[in-house]
Amino acid sequence: NAGVTQTPKFQVLKTGQSMTLQCAQDMNHEYMSWYRQDPGMGLRLIHYSVGAGITDQGEVPNGYNVSRSTTEDFPLRLLSAAPSQTSVYFCASGGLPVEKLFFGSGTQLSVL
Amino acid sequence: AQTVTQSQPEMSVQEAETVTLSCTYDTSENNYYLFWYKQPPSRQMILVIRQEAYKQQNATENRFSVNFQKAAKSFSLKISDSQLGDTAMYFCAFRLNDMRFGAGTRLTVKP
Numbered sequence: 001n002a003g004v005t006q007t008p009k010f011q012v013l014k015t016g017q018s019m020t021l022q023c024a025q026d027m028n029h030e031y032m033s034w035y036r037q038d039p040g041m042g043l044r045l046i047h048y049s050v051g052a053g054i055t056d057q058g059e060v061p062n063g064y065n066v067s068r069s070t071t072e073d074f075p076l077r078l079l080s081a082a083p084s085q086t087s088v089y090f091c092a093s094g095g096l097p098v099e100k101l102f103f104g105s106g107t108q109l110s111v112l
Numbered sequence: 113a114q115t116v117t118q119s120q121p122e123m124s125v126q127e128a129e130t131v132t133l134s135c136t137y138d139t140s141e142n143n144y145y146l147f148w149y150k151q152p153p154s155r156q157m158i159l160v161i162r163q164e165a166y167k168q169q170n171a172t173e174n175r176f177s178v179n180f181q182k183a184a185k186s187f188s189l190k191i192s193d194s195q196l197g198d199t200a201m202y203f204c205a206f207r208l209n210d211m212r213f214g215a216g217t218r219l220t221v222k223p
Contacts, residue, residue, distance in 0.1 A: 040121070042116075042203055042213045043213040045212060045213075058210060059212070090157065100162065101211060103156070105156065
């Protein structure tokens with residue numbers, strides 16, 4: 001079972017560059033979300049979606065865009081990377097109502 | 113917005129002893145879910161235990177149990193007979209429409 005697949009696992013960007021973090025799940029989950037993890041701050045919610053075509057902001061949405069064109073995919077876009085976006089990013093999915101989240105393995109992003 | 117607070121950044125316990133991790137949350141809602149997740153050095157997020165707010169009985173999973181105090185908005189995790197493999201970051205989480213996490217507690221189990 002693939003579960004939640006995140007790519008890439010590691011990425012280094014220069015300030016101002018753009019990139020997309022990919023997230024795909026094969027469990028037909030309606031709920032998908034993106035978190036960033038920084039030391040001492042736990043996991044902070046960036047954006048989430050409760051179904052195709054529906055997205056909403058979390059705690060720290062600035063600098064990030066998302067879309068949900070299919071149930072399976074929920075990409076996270078950084079339009080102009082900044083050093084403050086250096087972090088570990090996790091994608092997670094779950095059924096509705098969410099009783100449990102399934103997490104991807106994370107993406108370590110460094111912005112120089 | 114709902115907030116989750118873990119007031120213990122780091123804790124340690126001797127192998128085979130019991131340790132309790134604290135978590136408080138803030139919400140005006142009545143129906144919600146609470147979770148404890150474990151994150152070992154591998155970075156994998158592992159569900160430890162969950163509690164439905166409408167259930168008065170505290171959840172238990174083997175060596176892990178919770179003390180859920182709804183009126184006090186408190187949700188602590190007790191780990192009994194601690195094992196070296198319990199060494200990890202532990203995150204408390206609250207779910208209503210989305211899921212919010214606390215800042216985490218780094219637990220070290222000493223031999």
